[in-house]
């Protein structure tokens with residue numbers, strides 16, 4: 001059986017007012033690929049992901065999921081339900097404790113959720129991302145930055161999504177914690193053979209995780225290829241990223 | 245060329261204004277749409293009802309008592325000029341029920357509630373929690389906005405009714421202590437001229453104020469712009485605009501309910 005392309009973006013443009021944030025972006029994401037989108041701050045990486053998620057309207061172009069073009073808002077929610085997203089700012093809900101955050105989707109989508117069962121599942125996810133089960137009742141504000149990030153990751157994998165998306169998972173973390181988070185993401189994606197998109201401005205993360213890299217600058221795709229090609233590339237921006 | 249500059253300025257302002265009106269119209273339309281399609285989060289609604297309604301009782305109560313007391317003194321000092329001190333109880337009651345109760349309650353709640361709603365939702369917006377809700381198959385209109393708007397809509401008339409009673413009580417306390425009214429007489433005069441329509445018209449006003457506070461609080465919150473100043477700005481906007489709209493709506497509703 002030929003596997004369908006998971007995500008395809010064709011000539012995507014995004015304008016806010018008269019400012020063009022994304023210019024003519026096209027790429028494909030095949031099953032079990034791990035795409036890393038790299039670019040400096042303000043390049044438009046988060047905006048690109050929000051367009052893919054349908055959280056931002058696009059100005060022109062098209063987005064396909066599993067070969068089907070996404071148009072109406074009904075389709076959008078269907079697609080969203082198959083994605084697990086970990087946001088740049090974690091986006092944990094302040095007024096819910098750790099396990100409620102992780103199990104949120106089922107907690108608020110099932111008619112009569114079984115609290116005990118969901119809590120148990122949430123604690124399993126906690127352990128999967130390397131956190132002790134005794135933080136389940138703590139609130140996000142009581143957790144360290146690295147712990148919050150892990151909880152965010154746990155929440156994004158809770159309902160076994162088809163595609164995982166991580167927006168700058170290591171930004172704001174110390175180097176040791178960054179390394180741990182990178183290997184955690186690698187483990188999650190590889191173990192479950194998931195398709196994933198990770199956004200970063202950290203080339204080490206990209207080289208370690210990616211099966212495919214896209215470099216975005218000023219809202220445009222400047223370069224794309226795999227990590228090996230990146231090492232050999234003569235592209236100026238790639239070189240700047242590689243040489244720190 | 246100066247004229248052209250001003251024409252352009254007026255045009256630009258008008259355009260920004262119309263865009264805002266458009267965004268607001270879309271927002272209210274979405275509230276209605278999602279209110280009918282559901283789901284309705286009853287437990288979250290009850291939490292907000294307690295936060296918005298019940299926890300506002302002390303501030304509303306204190307405001308009402310002091311205002312009623314001051315009103316009794318003022319009407320007394322005005323009334324003595326043409327030997328009409330006896331109108332104090334009924335004018336205090338009518339003035340509070342028809343006007344001061346709902347308006348003060350509306351303004352205080354604009355300060356206490358519109359601001360906190362807007363700050364809460366605004367913070368969620370800038371920390372991507374609203375985006376996260378969508379990815380967790382939870383619509384923010386159903387989850388965040390409708391429970392808050394409904395809680396305001398229900399709280400305001402109930403708080404106003406409480407305020408009416410406590411305001412009249414404030415007037416009564418001053419009446420029987422400082423102004424040396426006979427307590428029984430004071431109470432009798434309070435109810436003698438007070439009509440049910442006075443109370444009802446005040447409560448109708450209060451419901452509209454609740455709607456204004458809930459809708460403008462959530463609207464400013466959800467439209468918070470990214471950046472450190474965003475939340476502060478939207479909080480100020482929600483307080484200023486809901487206060488202005490409460491006062492404007494008060495005039496319009498008073499005209500509409502006049503003599504009814």
Ligand SMILES: Nc1ncnc2c1ncn2[C@@H]1O[C@H](COP(=O)(O)OP(=O)(O)O)[C@@H](O)[C@H]1O
Pocket residue numbers: 016021039040041042043044045046047048
């Ligand atoms: N709501 C918005 N209105 C106007 N400009 C925006 C908005 N959101 C993002 N931008 C702009 O879009 C560009 C890309 O932002 P973003 O995607 O967040 O960058 P990053 O690559 O750091 O994630 C930035 O220049 C930013 O200022």
Ligand SMILES: [Mg+2]
Pocket residue numbers: 045046047088167168
């Ligand atoms: Mg970003």
